[in-house]
Amino acid sequence: MIQTKPMIYLDHNATTPVCKEVLEAMPELATAWGNASSIHWAGRGPKNIIRDARKAVADAVGASTLEIIFTVGGSEANNTVIKGVFEYFQTAQHLPPEQRRRTHYMCSAVEHPAVFKTMMHMKSLGVRVDVIPVNRRGEIDMKFYEEHLCEETALVSVMFANNETGTLFPIKQMAEMAHAKGALFHTDAVQAFGKVPVNLHELGVDFASFSGHKFYSIKGSGFLYSRKGSNFSPLIHGGAQERHRRGGTENTLGIGCLGVVASRANLIAEKVKSMTLLRDHMEARILSEISEVTVTASETPRLPNTSALVLKGADGETMLMSLDLKGYAVSTGAACSSGNPEPSPVLLAMGLTRDEAQNSLRISLGWETTLEQVDSFVDTLKAVVDRLRSLKKEEEGDSCHV
Known part of the structure; x- marks a missing residue:
């Protein structure tokens, strides 16, 4: 099958x-x-x-x-x-x-x-x-x-x-x-x-x-x-x-x-609650199961559906493409800036380093996003980040022997 x-x-x-x-x-x-x-x-x-x-x-x-x-x-x-x-x-x-x-x-x-x-x-x-x-x-x-x-x-x-x-x-x-x-x-x-x-x-x-x-x-x-x-x-x-x-x-x-x-605007309050619960669940799993991750602006009031992550040692564009190949659509920043090799001006304006900005991923949930989809995404993200970090270590090890 x-x-x-x-x-x-x-x-x-x-x-x-x-x-x-x-x-x-x-x-x-x-x-x-x-x-x-x-x-x-x-x-x-x-x-x-x-x-x-x-x-x-x-x-x-x-x-x-x-x-x-x-x-x-x-x-x-x-x-x-x-x-x-x-x-x-x-x-x-x-x-x-x-x-x-x-x-x-x-x-x-x-x-x-x-x-x-x-x-x-x-x-x-x-x-x-x-x-x-x-x-x-x-x-x-x-x-x-x-x-x-x-x-x-x-x-x-x-x-x-x-x-x-x-x-x-x-x-x-x-x-x-x-x-x-x-x-x-x-x-x-x-x-x-x-x-x-x-x-x-x-x-x-x-x-x-x-x-x-x-x-x-x-x-x-x-x-x-x-x-x-x-x-x-x-x-x-x-x-x-x-x-x-x-x-x-x-x-x-x-x-x-x-x-x-x-x-249908009367549904928004209900959707806000469900998206907040899903986002918080997703971030809790990511922070506990993937090392060296930070959530940008996590201590600031923010939209209930949005999570901007910095994953050390994992290039954002590579993560995006790897996740895309597995069927997950996420972003590294604003859609209108896609194709621009420069890191996000928004993250740089906030004081993030170029490396941090280039190791960023944006996940934005929707009205119909489910718990099963979020859990599936986190499982896949863990595997993608582990692979990218292992490849990076191998590259760094090879360069030391040159």
């Missing part, structure tokens, strides 16, 4: 499988092919789908429907805020001169490239950008933040949760501090929804970005939260869609799928 290897997916921070409810809803959603801007019969179905999805999404994240702007994903939402706030402050003639002089921006050192590289683009345009350091535990330097916030600060952008370590940041406190200086606050919340409860009105942020494929919907769909009264210039000009804030014919299928998942 031919034995097949298990196919176990443990890379949910990169993307998530499309959930059963979305797959079941897609055929009907796809039949609504009309343009939602049309006033005849073909536009009414798409318009209703978008309206219902907007209500479901708004309710799921603690917002009002008028504060939701549909996008193609998190990167577009991030770019919209960072570039749009800058353009608004520069061109809004009704603003007093002191407002138009707000050309100072801030972000953390561990932001996703969709924020960090956009901030560096703004810097190339002459904008002053301060990067807030983090420590080895992944905690943000609040003293630096407080000292560099000023009357010229236009926007602060700090992620809700880090995609590589799972570290959660004090967003509510940081937003309050920004507002005290008259600055706007944006959070990249792409990794948060589906893993922790999110209430944007309670957080007090002005903007927040989300991406559908990170919470069991389809790729090419996402949304931007823009608090009432928070102004920006649109990134995409065109028609009157999204109340003139994002031009372009709406992606009815993608938006409808977002609504399907958002309507």
Whole structure:
């Protein structure tokens, strides 16, 4: 009898499988092919789908429907805020001169490239950008933040949760501090929804970005939260869609799928509990059964599904490929950086050495991950690490005799 290897997916921070409810809803959603801007019969179905999805999404994240702007994903939402706030402050003639002089921006050192590289683009345009350091535990330097916030600060952008370590940041406190200086606050919340409860009105942020494929919907769909009264210039000009804030014919299928998942938001608390128990069980086994392993940011509040490991003497890329051959999907860092031979900028920014960063592995669990899958993964990881360390010792021994 031919034995097949298990196919176990443990890379949910990169993307998530499309959930059963979305797959079941897609055929009907796809039949609504009309343009939602049309006033005849073909536009009414798409318009209703978008309206219902907007209500479901708004309710799921603690917002009002008028504060939701549909996008193609998190990167577009991030770019919209960072570039749009800058353009608004520069061109809004009704603003007093002191407002138009707000050309100072801030972000953390561990932001996703969709924020960090956009901030560096703004810097190339002459904008002053301060990067807030983090420590080895992944905690943000609040003293630096407080000292560099000023009357010229236009926007602060700090992620809700880090995609590589799972570290959660004090967003509510940081937003309050920004507002005290008259600055706007944006959070990249792409990794948060589906893993922790999110209430944007309670957080007090002005903007927040989300991406559908990170919470069991389809790729090419996402949304931007823009608090009432928070102004920006649109990134995409065109028609009157999204109340003139994002031009372009709406992606009815993608938006409808977002609504399907958002309507299941009441399940998140239950999923948080199960993922936390599985992650803690996995880490306990790894730490007790594999020597010289550390869990990055383990003493810091973090997402319930994320575990970033440093396994001394085992190269991360080699571990990833070895596990892949055995049917396990994990990561060495951000999926958008795959193929880059350099170690993770996030881990280096936290103060890990290059060797530590190169010996890292990220495991991110999902809603459907089981105890059996986790145990199977740990057993396989033990064997892979033992083999890699033995090979390394042999290589070092041979080099001593040369």
